[in-house]
Amino acid sequence: MPSTTDTGRNDEPTTERASTARRTFMAGLGALAGSGALGTTASARDGHGVGGGRTRNVILLVPDGGSRVHDTAARYYSAYQDDPAAFPANIDDVELGIDRADAVGSVSTYPDDPDGQLITDSGAAGTAIATGQKTYPTAISVDHAGNPIETVLERAAAAGYATGLVTTTQLTHATPAAFATHVRSRGQQEEIARQYVREQDVDVDVLLGGDRSHFRADSRKDHADLIGEAEANGYQYVETADELAAAENEKILGLFTETGHFDYSLDRTDDPDTTQPTLPEMTVKAIEVLESRSRNGFFLMVEGGRVDHAGHANDPAVVPEQVEHDAAVNVAMEYADGPGFGRGRGPADTLVVTVADHETGGLVLARDSYHMDWxxxxxxxxxxxxxxxxxxxxxxxxxxxxxxxxxxxxxxxxxxxxxxxxxxxxxxxxxxxxxxxxxGLGWRTDTHSATDVPVYAKGPDAIVGHFGKHQDNTDLVDGFDAHLNLR
Ligand SMILES: [Zn+2]
The missing domain is CATH 1.10.60.40 (Diphtheria Toxin Repressor; domain 2)
Incomplete structure (x- = not known):
């Protein structure tokens, strides 16, 4: 059968080969389903590889509202915490998760706002990162007409990759929602919850975040018991860090607050009775589960969602919040460097990318003098x-x-x-x-700002260079797609 992949020509663009591979894979999956041989999604995944034999993973980490300034602040904080007496001479002894990147670049963040507004929000920015298309602020992976735009997570799930979304905000908040749901306004959180659970063609294997109220029959307007439906669909449902740690390698829905977001990292650490897991704990668990669920590999998005909220509040708690996010980045970098967590089914090529969706607060490492005290x-x-x-x-x-x-x-x-x-x-x-x-910590605003945000990437040589330059936030997805051979 002649096709672009069978000619053996070596000058074909990767994307062409990838889309051919995807069509071939989807056709094979369809034939299996038609013959009745398709038992479960997981077993179908076992028989196929779209990554040329090697498992391929993408771990994307988003410090919502972060920036180069937040990264610098995390470095100073870590150095001072490690040894106040040696500060500031020990600043360059700090090794953050982001320091393990092979490529550093930046992205523009402006939305496609009808009034030409430069300052974006997590809806438009999340949509840009997840789909490669700009849209209007508050949109969740829909265009101006309200049409859904396919996301990289959806393409990955359709191609047999395991997928996961992890956040310290409400699970129905804008950033995770932009990867797997489609609504005209980020405020439609009950609809976002409904789409997570009922749109089974998306099939997100790991969903971890806050706020049960949008999933519970007694608090939803339509009285749908989405938690019960998820359990019927094969999800293990957990509500505490201990339950998460004990969860087996099934699909997991974890909702760790009754309403609202997780507490700030600082407040969680201060509360001996907290039942909320840390972002690094959730990242480890998500990787373990996803690793075991597909031979092809996985796409995982992890959000440090409360960096943004501390920024809006002009709260110095933003710094430990950024430090916690960086610890999750370090988990991903460690995973990419190592042999895996032992639940995978062969050698893996893991691409780790961390990029903020926008900056929040106009954070400045100065006020009105040369004085700073950490x-x-x-x-x-x-x-x-x-x-x-x-x-x-x-x-x-x-x-x-x-x-x-x-x-x-x-x-x-x-x-x-x-x-x-x-x-x-x-x-x-x-x-x-x-x-x-x-x-001596300064803030310029209690809103978002229009500055470029940094991108840090680690991964195979063939792909990591895509991230080592300045580009638009809509260009990031090309790197994810190329690594996973999605189009
Ligand atoms: Zn915000």
């Missing part, structure tokens, strides 16, 4: 919102001073500052909070 940022034990709630019941200047010192290490709070907090505990939050001022 001690209050490293010593803060909780986010500013939690600290404000803790200050609420206090009734004296001395109590306020004692509590601020216990929670932030700041031991020179003035009586005026303490009085202000006594009158209005919310003064501990926001751009001009005492930790921001003492640290």
């Amino acid at each position: 001690e209050p940022i490293v010593d803060q034990e909780v986010s500013q919102g939690v600290l404000a709630a803790e200050l609420e019941p206090l009734s004296s200047v001395e109590e306020v001073k004692t509590h601020i010192e216990a929670r932030t290490g700041i031991d020179d709070l003035s009586t005026d500052e303490a009085n202000e907090l006594l009158d209005d505990p919310s003064a501990i939050t926001g751009r001009d909070s005492v930790v921001n001022r003492r640290a």
